Amino acid sequence: MSATAVATRELLLVEAVNDALHVELARDDSVLVLGEDVGRLGGVFRATAGLRDRFGPDRCIDTPLSEAGILGAAVGLCMAGWRPVVEMQYDAFSYPCLDQLITHVGRYRWRTGGKMGFPIVVRMPYGGGVRAPELHDDSPETYYVHTPGVKVAVPSTPADAKGLLAAAIRDPDPVVVLEPKLVYRTARGAVPQGEHLSQLGRARVARAGTDVTLVAWGAMVPVCERAAEALAGAVSAEVLDLRTLKPLDEESLLASVRRTGRCVVVQEAPRTCGFASEVAALLAEQAILDLHGPVLRVTGYDVPYPYWQLEDWYMPSVERVTDAVRRVLAF
Structure with a gap:
């Protein structure tokens, strides 16, 4: 980082996620977002608010209620040169797409002998403490950590929510980003404006x-x-x-x-x-x-x-x- 002071804004963690998506979609035309209710509604937690209005329905795509179909579509998009950012609306909703994640997403670089990168990001709210119903509160990180070829990031601060998501979007490999819904609207902190990266693999x-x-x-x-x-x-x-x-x-x-x-x-x-x-x-x-x-x-x-x-x-x-x-x- 240069000696020049970086301008920051005080944001909630979920606002920092939204900021990262706006910055990365504006920076790279190959980045797109897809998931249930991510477009017109702006996501159930409003993490994708404003993306459809700004970038259009072709880059912020409302999908059917089919997690396996969502990730399967992202696999095809990735093979066609896109950098899809997939939202699983809640942690346990991701289980139907484990087959796609384990069988395809985590293996394509190995399967092609390194000829094909696979820059898919799967982001999901995770964890409990918000008085939600069944299948809305799991902490499934170990499933994804155990999957070869997949990286796993879990932010705890607004600055890292933005920085880790941006780093995941730019990474050549698939990354699962677990966003703690318990602190979506309780964690507030200074977040660098514009492009901001937190290094994957650094505590x-x-x-x-x-x-x-x-x-x-x-x-x-x-x-x-x-x-x-x-x-x-x-x-x-x-x-x-x-x-x-x-x-x-x-x-x-x-x-x-x-x-x-x-x-x-x-x-x-x-x-x-x-x-x-x-x-x-x-x-x-x-x-x-x-x-x-x-x-x-x-x-x-x-x-x-x-x-x-x-x-x-x-x-x-x-x-x-x-x-x-x-x-x-x-x-």
């Missing part, structure tokens, strides 16, 4: 500390920040926002844990085989001699996401995170 130290590292992504980052604040004075907690789950910034993760000697990983998804398990395994393999205690996980539970009356019991909370910190410090 962010959201809060510096010396006693324990709290590792999180998406909506769990502000939970960890509040937990660190609640512990302040007694415990110095570092909060590491992974930002990109694949590629994972192993260097920053290992450096943070080597500084603090302790780690708690916080995820919204169910516990078994969640991405927190991958983080814990990596630390066991490469940082075992730096650890002063076990790597603890604070997670959702191994049940379907509950109805809204129970979701506060399901989701990781400040209290659950601070309890885990005290346990690892007492080890």
